[in-house]
Structures are given as C-alpha cells and as structure tokens.
Amino acid sequence: MNESSSTSARMNRRESRFMRALRREPVDQTPIWLMRQAGRYLPEYRATRAKAGDFLTLAGTPELACEVTLQPIQRYGFDASILFSDILILPHVMGLELSFTPGEGPKFARTIRHPDDVRNLPTPDPMNETRAVMQAVELIRQELPAETPLIGFAGSPWTVATYMIEGGSSKDFAKARRFLLQQPEAAEHLIQHLARCTTDYLLAQVASGADALMLFDSWGGVLSPSLFHRFSLNGMKSIVQTIQQQHPDVPIILFAKGCAFHLEALADTGCQALGIDWTTTLSDARRRVGDRVALQGNLDPVVLTSSAAVIEQAVQDTLDDYGEGPGHVFNLGHGITPDVPPEHVDVLVETVRNYRSGKLTPST
Amino acid sequence: MNESSSTSARMNRRESRFMRALRREPVDQTPIWLMRQAGRYLPEYRATRAKAGDFLTLAGTPELACEVTLQPIQRYGFDASILFSDILILPHVMGLELSFTPGEGPKFARTIRHPDDVRNLPTPDPMNETRAVMQAVELIRQELPAETPLIGFAGSPWTVATYMIEGGSSKDFAKARRFLLQQPEAAEHLIQHLARCTTDYLLAQVASGADALMLFDSWGGVLSPSLFHRFSLNGMKSIVQTIQQQHPDVPIILFAKGCAFHLEALADTGCQALGIDWTTTLSDARRRVGDRVALQGNLDPVVLTSSAAVIEQAVQDTLDDYGEGPGHVFNLGHGITPDVPPEHVDVLVETVRNYRSGKLTPST
Numbered sequence: 001m002n003e004s005s006s007t008s009a010r011m012n013r014r015e016s017r018f019m020r021a022l023r024r025e026p027v028d029q030t031p032i033w034l035m036r037q038a039g040r041y042l043p044e045y046r047a048t049r050a051k052a053g054d055f056l057t058l059a060g061t062p063e064l065a066c067e068v069t070l071q072p073i074q075r076y077g078f079d080a081s082i083l084f085s086d087i088l089i090l091p092h093v094m095g096l097e098l099s100f101t102p103g104e105g106p107k108f109a110r111t112i113r114h115p116d117d118v119r120n121l122p123t124p125d126p127m128n129e130t131r132a133v134m135q136a137v138e139l140i141r142q143e144l145p146a147e148t149p150l151i152g153f154a155g156s157p158w159t160v161a162t163y164m165i166e167g168g169s170s171k172d173f174a175k176a177r178r179f180l181l182q183q184p185e186a187a188e189h190l191i192q193h194l195a196r197c198t199t200d201y202l203l204a205q206v207a208s209g210a211d212a213l214m215l216f217d218s219w220g221g222v223l224s225p226s227l228f229h230r231f232s233l234n235g236m237k238s239i240v241q242t243i244q245q246q247h248p249d250v251p252i253i254l255f256a257k258g259c260a261f262h263l264e265a266l267a268d269t270g271c272q273a274l275g276i277d278w279t280t281t282l283s284d285a286r287r288r289v290g291d292r293v294a295l296q297g298n299l300d301p302v303v304l305t306s307s308a309a310v311i312e313q314a315v316q317d318t319l320d321d322y323g324e325g326p327g328h329v330f331n332l333g334h335g336i337t338p339d340v341p342p343e344h345v346d347v348l349v350e351t352v353r354n355y356r357s358g359k360l361t362p363s364t
Numbered sequence: 365m366n367e368s369s370s371t372s373a374r375m376n377r378r379e380s381r382f383m384r385a386l387r388r389e390p391v392d393q394t395p396i397w398l399m400r401q402a403g404r405y406l407p408e409y410r411a412t413r414a415k416a417g418d419f420l421t422l423a424g425t426p427e428l429a430c431e432v433t434l435q436p437i438q439r440y441g442f443d444a445s446i447l448f449s450d451i452l453i454l455p456h457v458m459g460l461e462l463s464f465t466p467g468e469g470p471k472f473a474r475t476i477r478h479p480d481d482v483r484n485l486p487t488p489d490p491m492n493e494t495r496a497v498m499q500a501v502e503l504i505r506q507e508l509p510a511e512t513p514l515i516g517f518a519g520s521p522w523t524v525a526t527y528m529i530e531g532g533s534s535k536d537f538a539k540a541r542r543f544l545l546q547q548p549e550a551a552e553h554l555i556q557h558l559a560r561c562t563t564d565y566l567l568a569q570v571a572s573g574a575d576a577l578m579l580f581d582s583w584g585g586v587l588s589p590s591l592f593h594r595f596s597l598n599g600m601k602s603i604v605q606t607i608q609q610q611h612p613d614v615p616i617i618l619f620a621k622g623c624a625f626h627l628e629a630l631a632d633t634g635c636q637a638l639g640i641d642w643t644t645t646l647s648d649a650r651r652r653v654g655d656r657v658a659l660q661g662n663l664d665p666v667v668l669t670s671s672a673a674v675i676e677q678a679v680q681d682t683l684d685d686y687g688e689g690p691g692h693v694f695n696l697g698h699g700i701t702p703d704v705p706p707e708h709v710d711v712l713v714e715t716v717r718n719y720r721s722g723k724l725t726p727s728t
Contacts, residue, residue: 181670224642224664260625261644278588280625300588306545
C-alpha cells in the first residue's frame with residue numbers, strides 16, 4: 001500500500017463507528033470490542049500461545065502478536081482491534097527484567113525502593129528498545145481490514161509503578177502505597193519519569209499506525225483521593241495533554257478500574273473517553289461527566305459465563321442504561337476471562353448488533 | 365454487678381461519645397476506635413496469640429478473646445471496644461470446618477456449590493453452637509470500663525457466602541460471582557439463610573452485652589449494581605430491619621468496602637451509621653447521605669506507617685473533611701495493618717483528642 005492510499009484509509013477509519021462514537025458523533029449502531037479480546041478463552045489464541053512457548057515471546061514476536069491480535073477480529077468482526085502486548089513491557093526494557101511464572105503472574109528481577117533506583121532508570125527510545133512492539137503495530141495495521149481502527153495502549157504511570165515497587169502483582173499494594181508516603185519526592189520523580197517514557201511509547205505507537213490510544217489504570221482504586229490525584233491522575237493527565245497537543249485527532253481512552261469516585265476528574269484530563277468498570281452504572285457515569293467524554297463499557301465479565309438468555313438480557317440492560325444519544329462504545333467492565341465459552345461472545349455481539357440502530361429507539 | 369447496676373451502666377453508656385455520635389447528637393470530641401484495633405501490630409496481642417497457639421483457639425477461648433479485646437482499650441483508651449472474633453465463625457459452626465493455614469488465609473473443608481448444599485445447611489442456635497462467642501461478649505462486658513461501649517459484629521451474608529462458595533479467600537471471586545448468575549435461586553436461598561442465622565447471632569450478642577453492632581461487607585464491591593442490590597444489600601437490609609424492630613436503641617453500622625457507589629442505598633436500609641473506606645471522602649459521603657446516618661472513618665491505613673508529621677496532617681485533614689456538626693466516629697478506612705508501630709497510634713489518638721472539641725471550631 002502506498003502512502004496516499006494509507007492516508008486515505010486512515011481518514012476513512014476516522015469515520016468508523018468506533019472513532020465516531022469516541023467523538024460522540026451519531027453512529028448506525030453501537031460499536032463493540034472487548035478488553036482482552038485476544039485471550040485464553042479462544043482456542044486459536046491458545047494454539048498460537050503454545051507455539052510461542054511463553055508470554056513474552058508471544059508479545060515480543062511481531063508476527064505472533066499480530067496473529068493473536070487479528071484472531072478475535074476474524075472470528076467476531078469487532079469494531080476495534082487492540083494491540084496484543086503487556087503494560088509491563090516498558091519497565092522491562094527499563095532494565096527491571098520481567099518474567100512470568102505460570103500461576104504466579106508477572107515478576108521483576110529488580111525493584112524500585114530507593115530514590116537512587118528512580119534516578120538510575122533509563123529513558124528508552126521506543127523505536128529502538130521496544131522495536132518489536134512498533135513492528136507489531138505496523139504489521140497489525142497492514143493485516144487488519146482497512147476499516148478497522150487499531151488501539152495502542154500502555155499502563156498508567158501509577159499502575160506500572162506499583163509493579164516496579166512491589167516486584168510483581170500484589171494483594172494490598174502495601175509497599176507501593178507506603179513508598180508514596182515515605183518517599184513522596186522519589187515517588188513523584190518515578191511517576192514523572194514513567195509519564196514521559198509512556199508518552200514517547202504511545203507516540204511511537206501512533207507513528208507506527210495506532211488510530212486511538214488507551215491508558216489502563218488498574219490500581220488507581222487502591223489510593224485515597226489525595227494520593228490518587230497526586231500520583232495517579234497527574235501522571236495520566238500529563239500524558240494525555242502532551243499527546244493531544246501533537247495528535248488532536250487521536251482519541252485517548254482512560255480506564256481507571258475501581259475509580260468511579262474520580263470520574264469527573266478523569267473526564268477533566270482532556271481525554272476523549274472513559275472506560276467504566278462493571279461496579280457502577282453507565283447512566284450514573286453519564287449523568288456525572290455530561291457530554292465531556294464518551295463512555296466505554298461496562299458489562300460484568302462474569303455474565304459471559306452464564307446462559308444465552310442471561311447474556312441477552314444483561315447486554316440489553318447495559319445498552320438501555322446508557323440510553324439514547326451518541327458516545328457509547330460497548331465493552332466489558334473488565335477483561336474477558338479464560339472460562340468464557342467462545343459461542344457466548346457470539347450471543348453478546350449479536351445482541352449488540354440487533355439492538356435498535358443508532359440508539360434512536362431503544363428496544364424495551 | 366447486679367442487674368439494676370448493669371442496666372444503669374448500659375444507660376450511661378448510651379450517653380457515651382461513641383453512642384451519641386452514632387445517633388448524630390453533639391459530643392465534646394470526636395470518638396475514635398480502629399478496625400482490627402486488637403491485632404498483630406500490638407506486641408501484647410502477639411504474646412496472647414502465641415499463648416493460644418492458633419487463631420481459632422484465640423477466638424474460641426472466652427478468656428483469651430477477652431484479653432486481646434481489652435488490650436487496645438488499656439493502651440489507648442479508645443472510645444469503643446469491638447469483640448475479638450471472625451466473620452467466618454458462623455459458617456464454621458454450620459459445618460464447613462474452618463481452618464487457617466499460616467500465610468494462606470482461611471480455608472473451608474467443605475464448600476457450597478449446589479442447591480442441595482444450601483438446603484442442607486443447619487440453623488445454628490447461637491447460644492449453643494457459638495456459646496464461646498457469647499461467653500466472650502459477657503466476659504468482655506464485665507472486664508471493660510463500665511463507660512466503654514462494646515461493638516458486636518458479623519460478616520454480611522454476601523461476604524460470608526463468598527468464602528463458603530470459594531472455600532477461602534479469593535482474588536477475583538469468580539466462583540462466587542458465577543454462582544449468583546448460574547444458580548440465582550440457590551444463591552438467594554443461601555443469602556436468606558445466612559441473613560436469618562446472622563440476625564440470630566447478632567441478637568444473641570446483644571443479649572450477651574453488645575451495645576452496638578457492625579456488619580462487614582468486605583466484598584460487596586466486586587458485584588455489579590444489580591447483583592449488589594439483589595444479593596448483598598437485601599441480605600443486610602433484612603438483618604438491620606429485624607434487629608431494629610427488636611432493639612431500636614442498638615445502633616447498627618454497615619461497612620461495605622469499595623461500595624461508595626451504593627452509599628445512598630446503604631443509608632436507606634435503616635442502619636444508624638455507615639463505615640466509609642479510604643478511597644472516598646467523608647465530605648462527599650456526607651453530601652450524599654445527608655443527615656440520615658452517622659459516618660465512621662476513613663483515614664487511609666497506610667498513613668499509620670509513615671511519620672508523626674504525616675499522620676497529624678492526615679488526621680486533621682480527615683476531621684476537617686468531615687466538617688462541623690455531629691455524626692462522625694473517627695476510624696481508619698480499613699483494618700490497621702501489622703506493620704504499624706504502636707506509637708504511631710498514640711500520635712493518631714492524640715491528634716483526634718487535641719482537635720477542637722465538638723467540631724465547633726475546626727483547627728486550621
């Protein structure tokens with residue numbers, strides 16, 4: 001594909017359901033994609049994963065990352081695709097040495113505990129140290145249907161910092177939360193450094209072909225409001241503002257799990273959309289953020305483990321709860337779980353597709 | 365102590381700071397107690413625990429449970445005492461056989477997976493099957509300063525059910541959440557059964573000497589709003605209503621962690637107070653529930669691991685955030701953690717005590 005046809009394809013994608021919904025423009029039907037749509041619930045994913053051997057090889061080999069990214073698009077025709085990668089690739093290339101032990105989640109060989117650890121963190125060149133990610137983005141862009149937008153993503157600075165401080169997953173984030181209180185200046189430097197590197201990383205994804213971006217703040221919800229503002233929100237805000245200045249037409253979605261308390265503040269960052277988890281309602285979120293941002297979500301993932309009838313009803317309830325008017329991207333309230341039968345996702349997608357188009361006359 | 369002096373002591377306790385604050389009546393200073401105040405951060409607790417050998421022996425031996433319950437009162441002079449026990453004692457005496465493996469948390473030998481498991485659950489007689497708990501309540505009441513109110517407690521039906529279904533602690537409560545969707549009728553029966561047994565259990569604690577009651581809904585926050593209402597809220601509401609009818613002067617505090625979205629609905633159960641976790645603000649909670657209920661909380665427990673200066677500031681911020689007027693019981697937003705130096709709790713208590721009395725003129 002030559003450059004001008006690629007530019008025209010990008011312009012066409014800007015008019016896709018997903019991109020229009022993020023701009024709160026009318027759509028013929030609610031766009032849908034699922035967090036972790038390329039995942040273990042799909043037999044074809046498990047096959048590619050087995051071929052790769054381990055998770056880091058899968059994420060780090062552009063052809064394999066591309067293969068699993070496309071699988072759910074081929075199977076379900078989702079309205080958006082999301083890069084297959086991991087939020088911990090960035091600290092990995094900063095030298096913390098990520099590994100995945102089966103059943104134990106991510107582990108870092110090195111952790112951040114002292115101000116010196118923060119000072120010594122390098123600033124990766126995303127086109128160099130994370131070249132495989134950018135190659136994957138390019139390849140996915142080539143292989144995807146021209147009309148399907150591709151979402152790039154990263155973890156929020158605070159969420160990535162929790163893993164860097166704890167050394168892996170955590171039950172109560174005690175070390176990371178203590179670090180904020182006991183070494184607040186080092187913590188701020190860490191967040192600022194991660195914000196800068198994450199901005200570079202996301203800009204490189206845009207340069208490689210991402211149409212939209214998403215920031216995952218998985219663990220903002222463990223912080224008190226004052227710590228959330230100082231350490232989680234500020235980090236995300238600086239990323240959003242820098243990227244928006246350079247790419248005003250690349251929408252950014254913030255997904256801050258367990259942070260319903262902060263929806264207004266999150267909407268005020270300048271992002272285009274908020275991901276909403278399943279523990280709140282879209283109608284309440286909408287009432288609170290008004291028409292500042294689009295909303296993405298928020299079906300309880302556990303619904304997909306139940307029956308077709310329960311899924312249909314819950315999907316309709318979610319669409320009804322959002323109500324009329326533009327600005328809704330259908331999604332789960334969290335990632336799809338490995339125990340979901342793939343045919344249940346067919347029921348989900350069909351129910352969204354069969355819902356009254358454009359939300360002008362919701363089914364009752 | 366004869367019956368009439370015991371009755372008069374109980375009447376006097378009704379005029380204590382803690383009980384007055386729960387009724388939203390003016391107090392000379394904000395009452396304070398801490399969730400898990402009898403806990404591993406205290407060397408005297410660790411000594412008694414070592415003497416007992418294991419947790420179930422400690423909780424199941426009235427003299428030892430009394431000893432640890434009184435330790436924080438003796439050391440800090442808290443305004444309320446809370447029975448030392450566990451929310452899983454009730455399913456344990458229902459035959460699920462609780463054990464604690466060091467480092468792994470609670471485990472049940474039997475779990476609830478089928479409607480028959482629910483049907484076969486017995487209805488314990490609290491004065492018989494949980495006699496040790498009631499003896500502990502009586503003994504604590506005798507040993508406590510006459511003016512110090514004693515809080516009895518239980519887990520919410522949903523929270524207790526999660527452990528019964530999962531068989532122990534869980535990371536994502538997948539089995540428990542699936543049970544609600546796949547076997548909703550059995551789940552409702554389980555919740556109703558637990559609500560009835562919990563009501564009996566709490567009424568027996570009142571008969572044994574508890575002045576106030578608290579329900580812990582530790583895991584309501586993992587549910588979608590519709591499941592929360594159907595399974596968590598309804599169970600708590602039925603307990604509150606039955607106890608309120610029989611004991612209108614025994615206040616009930618609901619602590620639903622991670623459930624800030626539901627504060628209005630929780631206040632509407634008829635309870636006297638809501639425990640507020642550290643991820644929201646007292647001022648926001650107060651704005652939303654108005655003068656319907658008192659509020660208890662909500663200092664981030666991690667603050668107690670920092671320095672005296674940080675603790676003083678955070679405590680003042682919490683008191684300022686609640687603002688003027690009655691109805692505040694100072695507490696943490698979650699249980700105190702084992703890594704807190706006991707002298708930091710002195711700083712906390714002194715800061716609350718030195719705050720302008722009666723909240724008429726907050727310090728600035």
